[in-house]
Amino acid sequence: MANAIVVGGSRGIGKAISDGLKSIGCDVVSTSKNELDTSDLSSVKNFIEKNKTTDILVLNTGGPPAKEFDSVTEEEWQKFHNQLFLGFCLLLQKISINDGGYVFLISSSVIKEPNPRLVISSAYRSAFSSVLKILSKKFAERNISCVNIAPGPINTDRTRELFDNVKEFEKTLPMKRLGEPEEIGNFVKSIVENKIKYLSGVVINFDGANSNYVF
């Protein structure tokens, strides 16, 4: 039975992944922000003390507030640098992933098509995507797969906060709806369940045909 740690696993996409992994018998540690707040490095260090190894690590975190570039303060850059980048780096430096394991990153479609209102998220999630790519090559020797899932608009509390009128927003999307967290939860579950390992070092845009670029 595989062990899994799902950061930000108490709701939304993280919860759906946590539920998916439990449904196939994984032993899942699913953290809420109270248990592990990646914007607070002492919280990260406390967590690392108690969780030294895992088979599956899912790196997921809520998004920063919607702010345009000019209004982001120095303190906000620093805080979300911790939350979206440095906290994840410390986790990956200190928690040992077992041979044959998985690292899943839940980033965002803004890593490729940045969003002016989400400049903090666009920048730091891009930065961490670069780190995960580098690690995918190193981890490959131990049969550990690294998969970066970049969700577009998903039906979560987060998305409902960002849009005044979600119904109207949905009409602008190619599929006329938000994605469901369970679609991502089932996707992650299937990869683990079927022992698909050769899918690694890849960014998978998960956005209902919403992005504009092909390659």
Added chain:
Amino acid sequence: MANAIVVGGSRGIGKAISDGLKSIGCDVVSTSKNELDTSDLSSVKNFIEKNKTTDILVLNTGGPPAKEFDSVTEEEWQKFHNQLFLGFCLLLQKISINDGGYVFLISSSVIKEPNPRLVISSAYRSAFSSVLKILSKKFAERNISCVNIAPGPINTDRTRELFDNVKEFEKTLPMKRLGEPEEIGNFVKSIVENKIKYLSGVVINFDGANSNYVF
């Protein structure tokens, strides 16, 4: 029970996908080159006469011979333009995909990182990837998902033809092995089985962390 057409489904990746879909109860028409040769437009037209609709269409075809740019003849460009591009276009123009269905393209990692020895494949598979991206947006309204899977080095007859010494080649790969067709077969199967629809309009590099680009 869903119907599926798997082009190039008699061996390699196509067969693995065909087997995966059969295992979840799909009614699969799996074609060999004798039954449907996309380099021969009359063969394509014959096939279209007999197959007018499907729930799932898997576009897959063997690769052209390894040739460098200077040695490709006009006739070869024309032939593989048919095989890798135009034949697929005719299929997509004439076979109706049912609402809620899927189109899977098995392209190649050369669409993003072209290979001098595989210039024909690099070029025409890129071209068709562009077509599929465009269609993904149109099909989204009818809940049809388009997924472009771009395999890296997979353990198929094709790969064994391309390399004199596959064992030595494997040592150069991040995972020290080729991917298995079943990993892709299971991947496609899982998407259909779990009714994952929001994964659309995307290129998924399936290459064991072998590519160099992150985004």
Added chain:
Amino acid sequence: MANAIVVGGSRGIGKAISDGLKSIGCDVVSTSKNELDTSDLSSVKNFIEKNKTTDILVLNTGGPPAKEFDSVTEEEWQKFHNQLFLGFCLLLQKISINDGGYVFLISSSVIKEPNPRLVISSAYRSAFSSVLKILSKKFAERNISCVNIAPGPINTDRTRELFDNVKEFEKTLPMKRLGEPEEIGNFVKSIVENKIKYLSGVVINFDGANSNYVF
């Protein structure tokens, strides 16, 4: 004094490049569609008979008609395969580029962000971009630089054909205007004039900040 061939050099972007190269003393053969029609392979072969070497080759051609995928006929695919891909391949196979030379491709921003109305152009220009990337590595040994310029909306006859109301369209662009052919003409001129050689194997989107992707 360098020799240059500018395909499609009688108007629009091609003419601006031709003018730019002439202004720095290049000896320019600038072809109209009457002189060299890349959709007609016999025209290509006639041209090759008379033009066997050059220092600078600029591959540029008008776009196909605006058509959506479903309405493109087999004959149209074949014709524009010639015009946008195969004709250029034959030119590059048969015209020798001198050491220290340049190949410029004028493609389009649709190679990365395909346009449903321009599916033919999106597909075949992507295909040829792949070929040029492959050649850039081979040509590097002879100090030949390959630069793929991918224009967005430029102030040409072509753009005016595509839009009923260009003025309204311009308001939707980040810079509130089309690009000018001379901006691209001057860009190409400057690279040659300053002997910038290390810019090679690259796609340069030239679109006034209009594209959505960052990487």
Added chain:
Amino acid sequence: MANAIVVGGSRGIGKAISDGLKSIGCDVVSTSKNELDTSDLSSVKNFIEKNKTTDILVLNTGGPPAKEFDSVTEEEWQKFHNQLFLGFCLLLQKISINDGGYVFLISSSVIKEPNPRLVISSAYRSAFSSVLKILSKKFAERNISCVNIAPGPINTDRTRELFDNVKEFEKTLPMKRLGEPEEIGNFVKSIVENKIKYLSGVVINFDGANSNYVF
């Protein structure tokens, strides 16, 4: 006569750009690390006090030490987050770019093809590339062009530090040589000199055909 600020302008690529801009009559403030150290936010704030507007801003900085992921300390992440990301953000938030101006970022080819030895640079330069893309759209309305130049291996002190044997390294490159800082200096100079404005929101890989991806 245009004013320009070239950060990191005392040597290497920065100096070449500074020299290029001076050669066309720009009034250039070219800073060494003593004058403006972007890793030290108080240095950044001092600089901002004295430099409130400019026509041209060139954001350039030396690279962090070569370190693999596991050995980077928390303090190093923080320091280079300042140097490669936050310092540049503060400059762009506080220094007003005049209408019709330019922002040039000198990033690195590692933003697209990350390098395990340069994980810090790969990550934070990607992050800032995202910010510049976002700003390019906003600045477009005031005719300010943002150009992200991503150099590959260039003949600078930096490159000579990274490689024990530069001569051997050069043999592995497509052009069998490093790029020269002057090629980039002349490139920037030409864009300004020719008032090329429609080139904006773009990453320009400047690497002598060394990268592997096409799009």
